[in-house]
Amino acid sequence: MTAAELLIAVAVPAEAEAVRAGLAPGAPVRVEPVGVGPAAAAAGTARLLVLAEAAGRAYRGVISAGIGGGFPDRAAIGTLVLASRSVAADLGAESPDGFRTLDELGFGQVARPADPELLRRLRTALPGATVGTVLTLSTVTGSAATLGALTTRYPDAAAEGMEGYGVAVAAHQAGLPFAELRAISNPVGPRDRDAWRIADALAALTAAATALS
Numbered sequence: 001m002t003a004a005e006l007l008i009a010v011a012v013p014a015e016a017e018a019v020r021a022g023l024a025p026g027a028p029v030r031v032e033p034v035g036v037g038p039a040a041a042a043a044g045t046a047r048l049l050v051l052a053e054a055a056g057r058a059y060r061g062v063i064s065a066g067i068g069g070g071f072p073d074r075a076a077i078g079t080l081v082l083a084s085r086s087v088a089a090d091l092g093a094e095s096p097d098g099f100r101t102l103d104e105l106g107f108g109q110v111a112r113p114a115d116p117e118l119l120r121r122l123r124t125a126l127p128g129a130t131v132g133t134v135l136t137l138s139t140v141t142g143s144a145a146t147l148g149a150l151t152t153r154y155p156d157a158a159a160e161g162m163e164g165y166g167v168a169v170a171a172h173q174a175g176l177p178f179a180e181l182r183a184i185s186n187p188v189g190p191r192d193r194d195a196w197r198i199a200d201a202l203a204a205l206t207a208a209a210t211a212l213s
């Protein structure tokens, strides 16, 4: 019997190529681009999980991986962040008294914790990675005001991306272990395209994949 595969859900083909480039030949891992943003990530991942299950080759777990923004003094460009939890940071309602999360409104959970065993294995393979909260946003942070609001609400935030929470919801609904890995391409804060280092982040993803396989 062949071992069940691990699904690594990335957003775009460039991230998929970077992860695949680091994997050992024959590693029981499948890497698939599922789209940018939480909705595409959730729908794309859920479809892959259902198709695999229907074909009798259900995955053993799911990792959301990709490039991301690093919070100042928490995660530098080119480094890796492992999510202790993936949080939908803009899922809720504004009010005159401030932002209210979905949990506070009584409609669900904005925080999806990483599976403890999967996170333990990732930490062992990637000892240099920062471990902390990773925020999922539909809008890339681009101002000091938003950076300030996010760090006030989530002082332990290490990174942000646009897919983790969506992938986490799909994994949770399929009853599968979940974790999130971000390779930092840019600082979170005022928009500055010249500060992006996407090649460095993709290289970090390749090195992470090598360490994992």
Ligand SMILES: O=C(O)c1cccc(C(=O)CC[C@H]2O[C@@H](n3cnc4c(=O)[nH]cnc43)[C@H](O)[C@@H]2O)c1
Binding pocket: 011, 012, 036, 037, 066, 067, 068, 069, 070, 137, 139, 140, 141, 142, 160, 161, 162, 163, 185, 186, 187, 188, 191, 192, 193
């Ligand atoms: O237009 C900008 O200023 C800008 C800055 C950083 C990233 C973007 C993207 O459109 C990238 C979206 C893509 O990459 C992930 N990503 C990378 N950095 C971040 C970030 O700082 N905040 C959120 N997502 C980021 C994201 O997961 C998407 O897959 C544009």
